[in-house]
Amino acid sequence: MSLDTSQWNPYDRNCPSRRLLDRIGDRWTVLIIGALSDGPHRFKTITERVDGISQKMLTQTLRGLERDGLVKRTVYPVVPPRVEYELTAAGRSLCKPLAALEEWAKEHMSGVLAARETYDATTVGADA
Amino acid sequence: MSLDTSQWNPYDRNCPSRRLLDRIGDRWTVLIIGALSDGPHRFKTITERVDGISQKMLTQTLRGLERDGLVKRTVYPVVPPRVEYELTAAGRSLCKPLAALEEWAKEHMSGVLAARETYDATTVGADA
DNA sequence: CAGAATCCGCTGGGATACTG
């Protein structure tokens, strides 16, 4: 592939890679990619897997991912409509990094919770 | 450490791990952790490294990271003030996953850009 | 079922001014 990664620098406010980082770090993107990591799924299935996502945000995020070439959208001309979403090769390559993030979150959840208690207890003076 | 990760599920809207995922996927968190990955740094240094971040967001994000036990804040009682931020052990464990994300973004930037052009060209009908 | 469209509140986040 011979990719020149040196030309992209997310630490520069004007670099497109910063916005890409925004997208993939997006609250819903992480979960949607995760939900699609085991194969193609219908719109409704994703809604169920990603608990609490609104239909608007799901559509919107999927469109963005499709535009970025990370997800492929397939419409089956049947009634009622059947639309399936699946990761492209690029999309699949995102699975591992995002899964790692998910894994990190789960592993450190209790530690973070504990740290917060300590912090909040130490930061006395905010209460009446 | 024997961590029971099975109790956390970010796909559940009420699980705290979803919010943690939000935090670490945050636009600024990724860059700030990255900026601190090579050692302690002063407030101003981070501002310069993370191009375009406002002092408000830097303070706010750093406070959140400190509260979560990912960053340690050290104040040197000198004048003018000198405050250094450094990653804790937990914070350092986040470096690799986030660096992977950054790396992914840089590697796939050009592909994504190309995909967008194709998509936008295909999606004719939005104009005029 | 899959989605488009609309209304709208909330807050993320920038700009600016002030302080220790």
Next chain:
DNA sequence: CAGTATCCCAGCGGATTCTG
């Protein structure tokens, strides 16, 4: 230098309604 405090706007994103 390292913040804190305010003002304020844009847009994220939820709820609801309507359609093919």
